[in-house]
Amino acid sequence: MSFRIIVLAKQVPDTRNVGKDAMKADGTVNRAALPAIFNPEDLNALELALRIKTQINGAEIILLTMGPSRAAEIIREALYRGADAGYLITDRKFAGSDTLATSYAISLAIKKLAPYDLVICGRQAIDGDTAQVGPQTAEKLHIPQITYVEDVISVNTQHIVVKRRLERGIEIVSTPFPVLVTVHGSAPACRPRNSKLIMKYKHARTITELQDEIKDYTELYSHRPYLNIEEWNVNDLNADTEMLGLSGSPTKVKKIENVVFQHKESKSFTSNDQDIDSLMKELIDSHVIG
């Protein structure tokens, strides 16, 4: 009996470090200029999955991601770290999906990958910041969910015990499988790429990527089927298109405003005694400090 772990991950623009290159002249963010990365908390989830794999004989890790064709990049990143296979669900009809529509598509893919034991993903992505897809997917699969997980205490083929990081403390929680777990950024950092695995998987591609390649890889793929990254579209998932994209999304964006750097008139001081003396005087005199 194979123990199947499905890691849900997302390729996201790196919103954490918006440097000068990504800032437009009007002070707004040029999203297209941000590098695309493996969502950080999904990397924490992958690390926990890799640790669980070492605890269970015959366990396998599948990385599942929904996105445009280039999201296959994060599947390769997972393979370089120890995942066993990757699936990309991709289709124009997914565009405009909010978390409800996204979790619908993802749950269909997971059902197609049944039987599975553990679904694990980051708590939230750094672009939407909602933390909704994990719990919504769990609900659609009708399995329990444990969120804000910081570490795995123990695991066997039947049961898992995890530590949750709450606002003012921790909880140790136990559950049988199947379960969906979301992982908090305070969990152990993901291990780096393994050079042997890079050698093994560097030519892994989806069928769409192969079409854009200059070289012909058919020979390579016939000998090494593990290089094939599966791609599923709306038909492969038997998805009801009304539940996808804009029509499947109950939340609508009415308006987006860019956060613009407001420059304020400020008074400058050095750290020398004279300056600090006059600063404190001014603050006291104007009753800012009592």
Place this chain on the structure above:
Amino acid sequence: MNNIFIYCEITEEGSIADVSLELLTKGRKLANQLSSKLEAVVFGNNISNLESQLFPFGVDIIHYANDSRLFPYTTLPHSSILMNLIREEKPQIVLFGATSVGRDLAPRIASALRCGLTADCTSLEIGNYDETRTQKEYQNLLYQIRPAFGGNIIATIVNPETRPQMATVREGVMKKEILSLTYKGSIKKIDVGKWIKPEDFIVKIIERHVESQKINIKSAQIIIAGGYGVGSKENFKLLFELADLIGAQVGASRAAVDSGLIEHERQIGQTGVTVRPKLYIACGISGAVQHRAGMDQSAQIISINTDPNAPINQIADYVVIGSVLDVIPKMIKYYKKNSK
């Protein structure tokens, strides 16, 4: 039906959490705007003084599920009861705190009810919406306003077609305010057995170490916040010393908390607390968008930083170029000298 529901969280001491009281305050205002009722949803174990805790906020009905298995919070029993309660009562709006409880429960409910949910709202308003695609006009929708894209944009979200309209809101975003100590509503007891199944208890809490909230920097008038630039736990003592002197609370940026310099309860910013003091002194804080989101509404801001180009300097009223270790002792010295 068509009322405003607030899902209320219970603290370790068994009382209603501040974030829920803040949402009740906002909920009362929304209910007035929409000419509907404010209803509180409470699932817990033998909570004392429920009426006196909640009615003063203008709560018309308390829906109370009392069962020892409902505290501490676990997902399945709470979601089984809440989803059925919502199906029965049909509120138009349901609000939750954006906490480890609210962000665990609300999406599960939204998925079951196939309704829209917006997380971590920083503002809620009532307004109209014209859908260009279908040419439909909607009145009196809940505007769910929130930062996204790492805090680089502010989005206004609406749920035109689905009900209830749901949102989670962070603690400290709304202000807690009693409406009237004599306000009277009623309590409806929920028959827990009707909606809970044995499978709901499959996840078990084996151990739990949660502390009561000792530190509350939300309502501080003056906050001295330390960033990564403070450098060490030792150096944070300087901030505490100045804070004691001028009657301030000590806060921190996420970088300082993540580096173990100070406890998480003092974290200010998108994943911490939102504060609106009359004076915010930022010490060695660069001022990333996520931090600014938690303090940019401070009336006056002082930034102490060795880097003249630190982003926070652009929103500061006073910029002191220097090291925290050098400047804070001088501020202490000259405060003592200049104040009588």
